Amino acid sequence: MFISQFVDENGVRHVAARSSDNANIVRGVSSVRELAEKAIAAGKSISGLVAELGLGDTVDLAAAYADGRVLAPIDHDVSAQLHLTGTGLTHLGSASTRNAMHQKAADPENLTDSMKMFQMGLEGGKPGDGKSGVQPEWFYKGNGHALVAPGQPIISPSFALDAGEEPEIAGIYLNGPDGTPHRIGFALANEFSDHITERQNYLYLAHSKLRPAAIGPEILVGDLPGHVEGKSRIVRDGQTIWEKPFVSGEDNMSHTIANLEHHHFKYEIFCQPGDIHIHMFGTATLSFADGISTQAGDVFEIEAAPFGLPLRNRLDIDTTRAADAPVKIAVL
Structure with a gap:
Protein backbone atom coordinates (compact mmCIF):
# COMPACT_ATOMS: atom_id res chain seq x y z
CA MET A 1 0.00 0.00 0.00
CA ASP A 67 -1.03 20.87 -10.54
CA GLY A 68 1.38 21.22 -7.60
CA ARG A 69 -1.18 19.90 -5.10
CA VAL A 70 0.74 16.87 -3.82
CA LEU A 71 2.31 17.59 -0.44
CA ALA A 72 5.31 16.07 1.28
CA PRO A 73 4.04 12.64 2.36
CA ILE A 74 4.28 13.64 6.03
CA ASP A 75 4.61 16.97 7.81
CA HIS A 76 4.12 18.58 11.20
CA ASP A 77 2.28 21.69 12.34
CA VAL A 78 5.38 22.57 14.40
CA SER A 79 8.36 22.52 12.04
CA ALA A 80 10.84 22.06 14.90
CA GLN A 81 9.18 18.70 15.67
CA LEU A 82 10.16 17.21 12.32
CA HIS A 83 13.77 16.06 11.99
CA LEU A 84 15.71 15.41 8.78
CA THR A 85 18.73 13.17 9.35
CA GLY A 86 20.72 10.53 7.53
CA THR A 87 23.54 8.04 7.41
CA GLY A 88 26.36 7.77 4.91
CA LEU A 89 28.81 5.12 3.70
CA THR A 90 26.06 2.51 4.07
CA HIS A 91 25.85 1.18 0.52
CA LEU A 92 28.18 -1.20 -1.27
CA GLY A 93 30.18 0.99 -3.63
CA SER A 94 29.44 4.21 -1.76
CA ALA A 95 32.93 4.44 -0.33
CA SER A 96 34.71 4.81 -3.68
CA THR A 97 33.33 8.30 -4.39
CA ARG A 98 33.84 9.52 -0.85
CA ASN A 99 37.34 8.04 -0.73
CA ALA A 100 38.27 9.84 -3.95
CA MET A 101 36.87 13.11 -2.60
CA HIS A 102 39.01 12.87 0.54
CA GLN A 103 42.07 11.10 -0.87
CA LYS A 104 43.97 14.31 -1.58
CA ALA A 105 44.14 14.99 2.13
CA ALA A 106 45.39 11.53 2.98
CA ASP A 107 48.45 9.40 2.31
CA PRO A 108 47.53 7.31 -0.77
CA GLU A 109 49.14 4.33 0.93
CA ASN A 110 46.76 4.62 3.89
CA LEU A 111 43.01 4.38 4.11
CA THR A 112 41.03 7.59 4.44
CA ASP A 113 38.67 7.91 7.38
CA SER A 114 35.81 7.41 4.91
CA MET A 115 37.18 4.06 3.77
CA LYS A 116 37.83 3.03 7.37
CA MET A 117 34.22 3.83 8.26
CA PHE A 118 32.97 1.87 5.25
CA GLN A 119 35.03 -1.16 6.17
CA MET A 120 33.70 -0.99 9.72
CA GLY A 121 30.22 -1.26 8.25
CA LEU A 122 31.19 -4.22 6.07
CA GLU A 123 32.58 -6.03 9.09
CA GLY A 124 29.97 -5.12 11.70
CA GLY A 125 26.92 -3.48 10.12
CA LYS A 126 24.88 -6.69 9.86
CA PRO A 127 25.39 -8.50 13.15
CA GLY A 128 22.26 -10.70 13.06
CA ASP A 129 20.57 -12.37 16.04
CA GLY A 130 18.75 -9.15 16.84
CA LYS A 131 21.93 -7.50 18.09
CA SER A 132 23.09 -3.98 17.30
CA GLY A 133 26.17 -3.65 15.14
CA VAL A 134 28.78 -0.97 14.52
CA GLN A 135 27.38 2.54 14.37
CA PRO A 136 27.33 4.29 10.97
CA GLU A 137 28.31 7.76 9.95
CA TRP A 138 25.41 10.06 10.94
CA PHE A 139 24.46 13.59 9.93
CA TYR A 140 21.81 16.22 10.57
CA LYS A 141 20.11 18.08 7.72
CA GLY A 142 17.55 20.24 9.43
CA ASN A 143 13.96 20.37 10.64
CA GLY A 144 10.61 20.82 8.94
CA HIS A 145 11.69 24.18 7.51
CA ALA A 146 14.10 22.26 5.24
CA LEU A 147 11.49 19.77 4.01
CA VAL A 148 10.61 20.16 0.32
CA ALA A 149 7.46 18.68 -1.20
CA PRO A 150 7.45 16.81 -4.52
CA GLY A 151 7.26 19.20 -7.43
CA GLN A 152 8.43 22.18 -5.39
CA PRO A 153 11.81 23.86 -5.93
CA ILE A 154 14.87 22.88 -3.95
CA ILE A 155 16.54 26.18 -3.09
CA SER A 156 20.31 26.17 -2.74
CA PRO A 157 21.83 28.97 -0.61
CA SER A 158 23.78 31.66 -2.40
CA PHE A 159 27.01 30.70 -0.61
CA ALA A 160 26.86 27.04 -1.73
CA LEU A 161 29.73 25.76 -3.86
CA ASP A 162 27.72 22.86 -5.30
CA ALA A 163 24.09 21.82 -5.54
CA GLY A 164 23.96 18.07 -6.05
CA GLU A 165 21.33 15.38 -5.71
CA GLU A 166 21.61 12.17 -3.71
CA PRO A 167 18.94 9.55 -4.54
CA GLU A 168 18.05 7.70 -1.36
CA ILE A 169 15.43 5.77 0.53
CA ALA A 170 14.13 7.38 3.72
CA GLY A 171 12.41 5.80 6.69
CA ILE A 172 9.39 7.75 7.96
CA TYR A 173 8.70 7.61 11.72
CA LEU A 174 6.32 9.08 14.28
CA ASN A 175 7.06 8.85 18.00
CA GLY A 176 4.12 7.70 20.08
CA PRO A 177 2.89 9.35 23.31
CA ASP A 178 5.44 7.36 25.31
CA GLY A 179 8.27 8.28 22.93
CA THR A 180 8.41 4.91 21.14
CA PRO A 181 9.34 5.38 17.47
CA HIS A 182 6.81 3.88 15.05
CA ARG A 183 7.87 3.32 11.45
CA ILE A 184 5.13 4.38 9.04
CA GLY A 185 6.99 3.24 5.93
CA PHE A 186 9.60 4.26 3.38
CA ALA A 187 9.78 6.98 0.71
CA LEU A 188 12.04 8.28 -2.01
CA ALA A 189 14.34 11.09 -0.96
CA ASN A 190 16.68 13.58 -2.57
CA GLU A 191 19.30 14.14 0.13
CA PHE A 192 20.52 17.33 -1.51
CA SER A 193 24.13 18.22 -0.58
CA ASP A 194 27.11 20.46 -1.33
CA HIS A 195 29.83 18.07 -2.44
CA ILE A 196 32.49 20.68 -3.21
CA THR A 197 32.29 22.01 0.33
CA GLU A 198 32.64 18.45 1.62
CA ARG A 199 35.57 17.76 -0.71
CA GLN A 200 37.58 20.64 0.74
CA ASN A 201 37.85 18.77 4.04
CA TYR A 202 35.79 15.89 5.41
CA LEU A 203 35.30 17.92 8.59
CA TYR A 204 33.08 20.15 6.45
CA LEU A 205 30.63 17.29 5.96
CA ALA A 206 28.30 18.78 8.58
CA HIS A 207 28.21 22.09 6.66
CA SER A 208 27.62 20.33 3.34
CA LYS A 209 24.54 18.55 4.66
CA LEU A 210 22.73 21.65 5.99
CA ARG A 211 20.60 21.90 2.88
CA PRO A 212 16.95 21.18 1.97
CA ALA A 213 15.76 17.63 1.31
CA ALA A 214 12.86 16.55 -0.89
CA ILE A 215 10.71 13.55 0.09
CA GLY A 216 7.96 11.59 -1.58
CA PRO A 217 5.52 11.69 -3.24
CA GLU A 218 4.23 8.43 -1.70
CA ILE A 219 5.10 6.37 1.38
CA LEU A 220 5.47 2.63 0.89
CA VAL A 221 3.73 1.04 3.87
CA GLY A 222 5.28 -2.23 4.96
CA ASP A 223 8.73 -3.74 4.63
CA LEU A 224 11.47 -2.35 2.41
CA PRO A 225 12.33 -4.79 -0.41
CA GLY A 226 15.77 -6.33 -0.04
CA HIS A 227 16.71 -5.16 -3.52
CA VAL A 228 15.53 -1.82 -4.92
CA GLU A 229 16.43 -0.59 -8.40
CA GLY A 230 15.81 2.96 -9.53
CA LYS A 231 17.03 5.74 -11.77
CA SER A 232 18.32 9.19 -10.99
CA ARG A 233 18.49 11.82 -13.70
CA ILE A 234 19.02 15.53 -14.30
CA VAL A 235 16.94 17.30 -16.94
CA ARG A 236 18.05 20.64 -18.35
CA ASP A 237 15.86 22.60 -20.76
CA GLY A 238 13.80 19.51 -21.42
CA GLN A 239 16.81 17.30 -22.20
CA THR A 240 18.32 14.62 -19.95
CA ILE A 241 21.96 15.61 -19.38
CA TRP A 242 22.74 12.80 -16.92
CA GLU A 243 21.06 9.56 -15.95
CA LYS A 244 22.24 6.61 -13.90
CA PRO A 245 20.68 3.61 -12.19
CA PHE A 246 20.93 3.30 -8.42
CA VAL A 247 20.29 0.40 -6.08
CA SER A 248 19.26 0.27 -2.46
CA GLY A 249 17.74 -2.17 0.02
CA GLU A 250 19.66 -4.33 2.46
CA ASP A 251 21.01 -6.62 -0.29
CA ASN A 252 23.02 -3.63 -1.50
CA MET A 253 23.95 -2.20 1.89
CA SER A 254 26.66 -2.78 4.47
CA HIS A 255 24.20 -2.16 7.32
CA THR A 256 20.78 -3.51 8.12
CA ILE A 257 17.90 -1.05 8.36
CA ALA A 258 17.43 -2.20 11.96
CA ASN A 259 21.03 -1.29 12.79
CA LEU A 260 20.68 2.17 11.26
CA GLU A 261 17.43 2.70 13.17
CA HIS A 262 19.00 1.55 16.42
CA HIS A 263 21.87 4.00 16.20
CA HIS A 264 19.52 6.89 15.48
CA PHE A 265 16.82 6.22 18.05
CA LYS A 266 19.22 5.13 20.81
CA TYR A 267 19.46 8.85 21.60
CA GLU A 268 16.72 10.00 23.98
CA ILE A 269 16.54 13.36 22.21
CA PHE A 270 15.14 11.53 19.17
CA CYS A 271 12.48 9.73 21.20
CA GLN A 272 10.40 12.74 22.18
CA PRO A 273 6.61 12.16 22.00
CA GLY A 274 4.93 13.47 18.86
CA ASP A 275 8.12 14.10 16.88
CA ILE A 276 8.43 13.02 13.25
CA HIS A 277 11.70 11.65 11.89
CA ILE A 278 12.67 11.35 8.23
CA HIS A 279 15.89 9.35 8.26
CA MET A 280 17.77 8.83 4.99
CA PHE A 281 19.76 5.64 4.53
CA GLY A 282 22.47 6.67 2.05
CA THR A 283 23.36 6.15 -1.59
CA ALA A 284 26.18 5.09 -3.89
CA THR A 285 25.15 7.18 -6.93
CA LEU A 286 25.96 10.88 -7.45
CA SER A 287 26.04 12.98 -10.62
CA PHE A 288 28.87 14.93 -8.96
CA ALA A 289 31.06 11.83 -9.19
CA ASP A 290 30.62 11.96 -12.97
CA GLY A 291 31.68 15.60 -13.21
CA ILE A 292 28.20 17.09 -13.50
CA SER A 293 27.79 20.67 -12.30
CA THR A 294 24.15 21.57 -11.82
CA GLN A 295 22.64 25.00 -12.46
CA ALA A 296 19.46 26.87 -11.68
CA GLY A 297 16.50 25.47 -13.60
CA ASP A 298 17.78 21.89 -13.69
CA VAL A 299 15.21 19.29 -12.65
CA PHE A 300 16.14 16.35 -10.44
CA GLU A 301 14.14 13.17 -11.08
CA ILE A 302 14.36 10.10 -8.85
CA GLU A 303 12.22 7.03 -9.48
CA ALA A 304 12.04 3.44 -8.30
CA ALA A 305 9.20 1.04 -9.04
CA PRO A 306 8.48 0.03 -5.41
CA PHE A 307 7.82 3.67 -4.48
CA GLY A 308 5.07 4.75 -6.83
CA LEU A 309 5.23 8.19 -8.39
CA PRO A 310 8.68 9.66 -9.10
CA LEU A 311 10.20 12.49 -7.07
CA ARG A 312 10.78 15.63 -9.17
CA ASN A 313 12.16 18.97 -8.03
CA ARG A 314 13.60 21.98 -9.85
CA LEU A 315 16.83 23.53 -8.60
CA ASP A 316 16.66 27.20 -7.66
CA ILE A 317 19.39 29.42 -6.21
CA ASP A 318 18.66 31.81 -3.36
CA THR A 319 19.37 35.29 -4.69
CA THR A 320 17.88 37.23 -1.79
CA ARG A 321 21.31 37.96 -0.36
CA ALA A 322 24.86 37.99 -1.67
CA ALA A 323 27.00 34.95 -0.98
CA ASP A 324 29.45 37.00 1.06
CA ALA A 325 26.87 39.15 2.86
CA PRO A 326 27.55 39.04 6.60
CA VAL A 327 24.83 37.81 8.91
CA LYS A 328 23.49 40.64 11.02
CA ILE A 329 23.14 39.85 14.70
CA ALA A 330 20.92 42.02 16.84
CA VAL A 331 22.30 42.60 20.32
CA LEU A 332 19.73 42.76 23.13
Whole structure:
Protein backbone atom coordinates (compact mmCIF):
# COMPACT_ATOMS: atom_id res chain seq x y z
CA MET A 1 0.00 0.00 0.00
CA PHE A 2 1.05 3.59 -0.73
CA ILE A 3 -0.15 6.58 1.26
CA SER A 4 0.23 10.24 0.37
CA GLN A 5 -1.11 13.72 1.13
CA PHE A 6 -2.64 16.22 -1.27
CA VAL A 7 -5.00 19.16 -1.42
CA ASP A 8 -8.04 19.13 -3.66
CA GLU A 9 -9.11 21.91 -6.04
CA ASN A 10 -10.79 23.69 -3.12
CA GLY A 11 -7.65 23.65 -0.99
CA VAL A 12 -8.86 20.93 1.38
CA ARG A 13 -6.25 18.45 2.62
CA HIS A 14 -6.73 14.71 2.21
CA VAL A 15 -4.86 11.46 2.67
CA ALA A 16 -4.83 9.09 -0.30
CA ALA A 17 -4.23 5.34 -0.21
CA ARG A 18 -3.29 3.28 -3.24
CA SER A 19 -2.89 -0.45 -3.64
CA SER A 20 -2.98 -0.58 -7.46
CA ASP A 21 -3.31 2.03 -10.18
CA ASN A 22 -6.18 3.75 -8.38
CA ALA A 23 -5.81 6.03 -5.37
CA ASN A 24 -8.71 6.82 -3.08
CA ILE A 25 -9.31 9.30 -0.29
CA VAL A 26 -8.99 7.79 3.20
CA ARG A 27 -12.06 8.73 5.21
CA GLY A 28 -11.83 10.43 8.58
CA VAL A 29 -8.29 11.88 8.42
CA SER A 30 -6.72 14.91 6.77
CA SER A 31 -3.02 14.13 7.25
CA VAL A 32 -0.70 11.14 7.38
CA ARG A 33 0.41 12.25 10.84
CA GLU A 34 -3.20 12.08 12.03
CA LEU A 35 -3.59 8.66 10.43
CA ALA A 36 -0.46 7.40 12.20
CA GLU A 37 -1.54 8.89 15.53
CA LYS A 38 -4.88 7.09 15.28
CA ALA A 39 -3.12 3.82 14.37
CA ILE A 40 -0.81 4.11 17.38
CA ALA A 41 -3.71 4.91 19.71
CA ALA A 42 -5.75 1.98 18.41
CA GLY A 43 -2.82 -0.45 18.36
CA LYS A 44 -3.40 -1.11 14.67
CA SER A 45 -1.25 -1.13 11.55
CA ILE A 46 -1.60 1.67 9.02
CA SER A 47 -3.12 -0.69 6.47
CA GLY A 48 -5.47 -2.13 9.08
CA LEU A 49 -6.70 1.29 10.10
CA VAL A 50 -7.16 2.40 6.49
CA ALA A 51 -9.33 -0.66 5.91
CA GLU A 52 -11.34 0.18 9.02
CA LEU A 53 -11.81 3.86 8.13
CA GLY A 54 -12.73 3.01 4.55
CA LEU A 55 -11.99 4.62 1.22
CA GLY A 56 -13.86 7.41 -0.51
CA ASP A 57 -13.63 9.05 -3.92
CA THR A 58 -11.01 8.08 -6.45
CA VAL A 59 -8.11 10.54 -6.78
CA ASP A 60 -6.02 11.28 -9.86
CA LEU A 61 -2.70 11.68 -8.04
CA ALA A 62 -0.74 12.25 -11.22
CA ALA A 63 -3.00 15.19 -12.10
CA ALA A 64 -2.74 16.58 -8.57
CA TYR A 65 1.04 16.26 -8.83
CA ALA A 66 1.08 18.12 -12.14
CA ASP A 67 -1.03 20.87 -10.54
CA GLY A 68 1.38 21.22 -7.60
CA ARG A 69 -1.18 19.90 -5.10
CA VAL A 70 0.74 16.87 -3.82
CA LEU A 71 2.31 17.59 -0.44
CA ALA A 72 5.31 16.07 1.28
CA PRO A 73 4.04 12.64 2.36
CA ILE A 74 4.28 13.64 6.03
CA ASP A 75 4.61 16.97 7.81
CA HIS A 76 4.12 18.58 11.20
CA ASP A 77 2.28 21.69 12.34
CA VAL A 78 5.38 22.57 14.40
CA SER A 79 8.36 22.52 12.04
CA ALA A 80 10.84 22.06 14.90
CA GLN A 81 9.18 18.70 15.67
CA LEU A 82 10.16 17.21 12.32
CA HIS A 83 13.77 16.06 11.99
CA LEU A 84 15.71 15.41 8.78
CA THR A 85 18.73 13.17 9.35
CA GLY A 86 20.72 10.53 7.53
CA THR A 87 23.54 8.04 7.41
CA GLY A 88 26.36 7.77 4.91
CA LEU A 89 28.81 5.12 3.70
CA THR A 90 26.06 2.51 4.07
CA HIS A 91 25.85 1.18 0.52
CA LEU A 92 28.18 -1.20 -1.27
CA GLY A 93 30.18 0.99 -3.63
CA SER A 94 29.44 4.21 -1.76
CA ALA A 95 32.93 4.44 -0.33
CA SER A 96 34.71 4.81 -3.68
CA THR A 97 33.33 8.30 -4.39
CA ARG A 98 33.84 9.52 -0.85
CA ASN A 99 37.34 8.04 -0.73
CA ALA A 100 38.27 9.84 -3.95
CA MET A 101 36.87 13.11 -2.60
CA HIS A 102 39.01 12.87 0.54
CA GLN A 103 42.07 11.10 -0.87
CA LYS A 104 43.97 14.31 -1.58
CA ALA A 105 44.14 14.99 2.13
CA ALA A 106 45.39 11.53 2.98
CA ASP A 107 48.45 9.40 2.31
CA PRO A 108 47.53 7.31 -0.77
CA GLU A 109 49.14 4.33 0.93
CA ASN A 110 46.76 4.62 3.89
CA LEU A 111 43.01 4.38 4.11
CA THR A 112 41.03 7.59 4.44
CA ASP A 113 38.67 7.91 7.38
CA SER A 114 35.81 7.41 4.91
CA MET A 115 37.18 4.06 3.77
CA LYS A 116 37.83 3.03 7.37
CA MET A 117 34.22 3.83 8.26
CA PHE A 118 32.97 1.87 5.25
CA GLN A 119 35.03 -1.16 6.17
CA MET A 120 33.70 -0.99 9.72
CA GLY A 121 30.22 -1.26 8.25
CA LEU A 122 31.19 -4.22 6.07
CA GLU A 123 32.58 -6.03 9.09
CA GLY A 124 29.97 -5.12 11.70
CA GLY A 125 26.92 -3.48 10.12
CA LYS A 126 24.88 -6.69 9.86
CA PRO A 127 25.39 -8.50 13.15
CA GLY A 128 22.26 -10.70 13.06
CA ASP A 129 20.57 -12.37 16.04
CA GLY A 130 18.75 -9.15 16.84
CA LYS A 131 21.93 -7.50 18.09
CA SER A 132 23.09 -3.98 17.30
CA GLY A 133 26.17 -3.65 15.14
CA VAL A 134 28.78 -0.97 14.52
CA GLN A 135 27.38 2.54 14.37
CA PRO A 136 27.33 4.29 10.97
CA GLU A 137 28.31 7.76 9.95
CA TRP A 138 25.41 10.06 10.94
CA PHE A 139 24.46 13.59 9.93
CA TYR A 140 21.81 16.22 10.57
CA LYS A 141 20.11 18.08 7.72
CA GLY A 142 17.55 20.24 9.43
CA ASN A 143 13.96 20.37 10.64
CA GLY A 144 10.61 20.82 8.94
CA HIS A 145 11.69 24.18 7.51
CA ALA A 146 14.10 22.26 5.24
CA LEU A 147 11.49 19.77 4.01
CA VAL A 148 10.61 20.16 0.32
CA ALA A 149 7.46 18.68 -1.20
CA PRO A 150 7.45 16.81 -4.52
CA GLY A 151 7.26 19.20 -7.43
CA GLN A 152 8.43 22.18 -5.39
CA PRO A 153 11.81 23.86 -5.93
CA ILE A 154 14.87 22.88 -3.95
CA ILE A 155 16.54 26.18 -3.09
CA SER A 156 20.31 26.17 -2.74
CA PRO A 157 21.83 28.97 -0.61
CA SER A 158 23.78 31.66 -2.40
CA PHE A 159 27.01 30.70 -0.61
CA ALA A 160 26.86 27.04 -1.73
CA LEU A 161 29.73 25.76 -3.86
CA ASP A 162 27.72 22.86 -5.30
CA ALA A 163 24.09 21.82 -5.54
CA GLY A 164 23.96 18.07 -6.05
CA GLU A 165 21.33 15.38 -5.71
CA GLU A 166 21.61 12.17 -3.71
CA PRO A 167 18.94 9.55 -4.54
CA GLU A 168 18.05 7.70 -1.36
CA ILE A 169 15.43 5.77 0.53
CA ALA A 170 14.13 7.38 3.72
CA GLY A 171 12.41 5.80 6.69
CA ILE A 172 9.39 7.75 7.96
CA TYR A 173 8.70 7.61 11.72
CA LEU A 174 6.32 9.08 14.28
CA ASN A 175 7.06 8.85 18.00
CA GLY A 176 4.12 7.70 20.08
CA PRO A 177 2.89 9.35 23.31
CA ASP A 178 5.44 7.36 25.31
CA GLY A 179 8.27 8.28 22.93
CA THR A 180 8.41 4.91 21.14
CA PRO A 181 9.34 5.38 17.47
CA HIS A 182 6.81 3.88 15.05
CA ARG A 183 7.87 3.32 11.45
CA ILE A 184 5.13 4.38 9.04
CA GLY A 185 6.99 3.24 5.93
CA PHE A 186 9.60 4.26 3.38
CA ALA A 187 9.78 6.98 0.71
CA LEU A 188 12.04 8.28 -2.01
CA ALA A 189 14.34 11.09 -0.96
CA ASN A 190 16.68 13.58 -2.57
CA GLU A 191 19.30 14.14 0.13
CA PHE A 192 20.52 17.33 -1.51
CA SER A 193 24.13 18.22 -0.58
CA ASP A 194 27.11 20.46 -1.33
CA HIS A 195 29.83 18.07 -2.44
CA ILE A 196 32.49 20.68 -3.21
CA THR A 197 32.29 22.01 0.33
CA GLU A 198 32.64 18.45 1.62
CA ARG A 199 35.57 17.76 -0.71
CA GLN A 200 37.58 20.64 0.74
CA ASN A 201 37.85 18.77 4.04
CA TYR A 202 35.79 15.89 5.41
CA LEU A 203 35.30 17.92 8.59
CA TYR A 204 33.08 20.15 6.45
CA LEU A 205 30.63 17.29 5.96
CA ALA A 206 28.30 18.78 8.58
CA HIS A 207 28.21 22.09 6.66
CA SER A 208 27.62 20.33 3.34
CA LYS A 209 24.54 18.55 4.66
CA LEU A 210 22.73 21.65 5.99
CA ARG A 211 20.60 21.90 2.88
CA PRO A 212 16.95 21.18 1.97
CA ALA A 213 15.76 17.63 1.31
CA ALA A 214 12.86 16.55 -0.89
CA ILE A 215 10.71 13.55 0.09
CA GLY A 216 7.96 11.59 -1.58
CA PRO A 217 5.52 11.69 -3.24
CA GLU A 218 4.23 8.43 -1.70
CA ILE A 219 5.10 6.37 1.38
CA LEU A 220 5.47 2.63 0.89
CA VAL A 221 3.73 1.04 3.87
CA GLY A 222 5.28 -2.23 4.96
CA ASP A 223 8.73 -3.74 4.63
CA LEU A 224 11.47 -2.35 2.41
CA PRO A 225 12.33 -4.79 -0.41
CA GLY A 226 15.77 -6.33 -0.04
CA HIS A 227 16.71 -5.16 -3.52
CA VAL A 228 15.53 -1.82 -4.92
CA GLU A 229 16.43 -0.59 -8.40
CA GLY A 230 15.81 2.96 -9.53
CA LYS A 231 17.03 5.74 -11.77
CA SER A 232 18.32 9.19 -10.99
CA ARG A 233 18.49 11.82 -13.70
CA ILE A 234 19.02 15.53 -14.30
CA VAL A 235 16.94 17.30 -16.94
CA ARG A 236 18.05 20.64 -18.35
CA ASP A 237 15.86 22.60 -20.76
CA GLY A 238 13.80 19.51 -21.42
CA GLN A 239 16.81 17.30 -22.20
CA THR A 240 18.32 14.62 -19.95
CA ILE A 241 21.96 15.61 -19.38
CA TRP A 242 22.74 12.80 -16.92
CA GLU A 243 21.06 9.56 -15.95
CA LYS A 244 22.24 6.61 -13.90
CA PRO A 245 20.68 3.61 -12.19
CA PHE A 246 20.93 3.30 -8.42
CA VAL A 247 20.29 0.40 -6.08
CA SER A 248 19.26 0.27 -2.46
CA GLY A 249 17.74 -2.17 0.02
CA GLU A 250 19.66 -4.33 2.46
CA ASP A 251 21.01 -6.62 -0.29
CA ASN A 252 23.02 -3.63 -1.50
CA MET A 253 23.95 -2.20 1.89
CA SER A 254 26.66 -2.78 4.47
CA HIS A 255 24.20 -2.16 7.32
CA THR A 256 20.78 -3.51 8.12
CA ILE A 257 17.90 -1.05 8.36
CA ALA A 258 17.43 -2.20 11.96
CA ASN A 259 21.03 -1.29 12.79
CA LEU A 260 20.68 2.17 11.26
CA GLU A 261 17.43 2.70 13.17
CA HIS A 262 19.00 1.55 16.42
CA HIS A 263 21.87 4.00 16.20
CA HIS A 264 19.52 6.89 15.48
CA PHE A 265 16.82 6.22 18.05
CA LYS A 266 19.22 5.13 20.81
CA TYR A 267 19.46 8.85 21.60
CA GLU A 268 16.72 10.00 23.98
CA ILE A 269 16.54 13.36 22.21
CA PHE A 270 15.14 11.53 19.17
CA CYS A 271 12.48 9.73 21.20
CA GLN A 272 10.40 12.74 22.18
CA PRO A 273 6.61 12.16 22.00
CA GLY A 274 4.93 13.47 18.86
CA ASP A 275 8.12 14.10 16.88
CA ILE A 276 8.43 13.02 13.25
CA HIS A 277 11.70 11.65 11.89
CA ILE A 278 12.67 11.35 8.23
CA HIS A 279 15.89 9.35 8.26
CA MET A 280 17.77 8.83 4.99
CA PHE A 281 19.76 5.64 4.53
CA GLY A 282 22.47 6.67 2.05
CA THR A 283 23.36 6.15 -1.59
CA ALA A 284 26.18 5.09 -3.89
CA THR A 285 25.15 7.18 -6.93
CA LEU A 286 25.96 10.88 -7.45
CA SER A 287 26.04 12.98 -10.62
CA PHE A 288 28.87 14.93 -8.96
CA ALA A 289 31.06 11.83 -9.19
CA ASP A 290 30.62 11.96 -12.97
CA GLY A 291 31.68 15.60 -13.21
CA ILE A 292 28.20 17.09 -13.50
CA SER A 293 27.79 20.67 -12.30
CA THR A 294 24.15 21.57 -11.82
CA GLN A 295 22.64 25.00 -12.46
CA ALA A 296 19.46 26.87 -11.68
CA GLY A 297 16.50 25.47 -13.60
CA ASP A 298 17.78 21.89 -13.69
CA VAL A 299 15.21 19.29 -12.65
CA PHE A 300 16.14 16.35 -10.44
CA GLU A 301 14.14 13.17 -11.08
CA ILE A 302 14.36 10.10 -8.85
CA GLU A 303 12.22 7.03 -9.48
CA ALA A 304 12.04 3.44 -8.30
CA ALA A 305 9.20 1.04 -9.04
CA PRO A 306 8.48 0.03 -5.41
CA PHE A 307 7.82 3.67 -4.48
CA GLY A 308 5.07 4.75 -6.83
CA LEU A 309 5.23 8.19 -8.39
CA PRO A 310 8.68 9.66 -9.10
CA LEU A 311 10.20 12.49 -7.07
CA ARG A 312 10.78 15.63 -9.17
CA ASN A 313 12.16 18.97 -8.03
CA ARG A 314 13.60 21.98 -9.85
CA LEU A 315 16.83 23.53 -8.60
CA ASP A 316 16.66 27.20 -7.66
CA ILE A 317 19.39 29.42 -6.21
CA ASP A 318 18.66 31.81 -3.36
CA THR A 319 19.37 35.29 -4.69
CA THR A 320 17.88 37.23 -1.79
CA ARG A 321 21.31 37.96 -0.36
CA ALA A 322 24.86 37.99 -1.67
CA ALA A 323 27.00 34.95 -0.98
CA ASP A 324 29.45 37.00 1.06
CA ALA A 325 26.87 39.15 2.86
CA PRO A 326 27.55 39.04 6.60
CA VAL A 327 24.83 37.81 8.91
CA LYS A 328 23.49 40.64 11.02
CA ILE A 329 23.14 39.85 14.70
CA ALA A 330 20.92 42.02 16.84
CA VAL A 331 22.30 42.60 20.32
CA LEU A 332 19.73 42.76 23.13
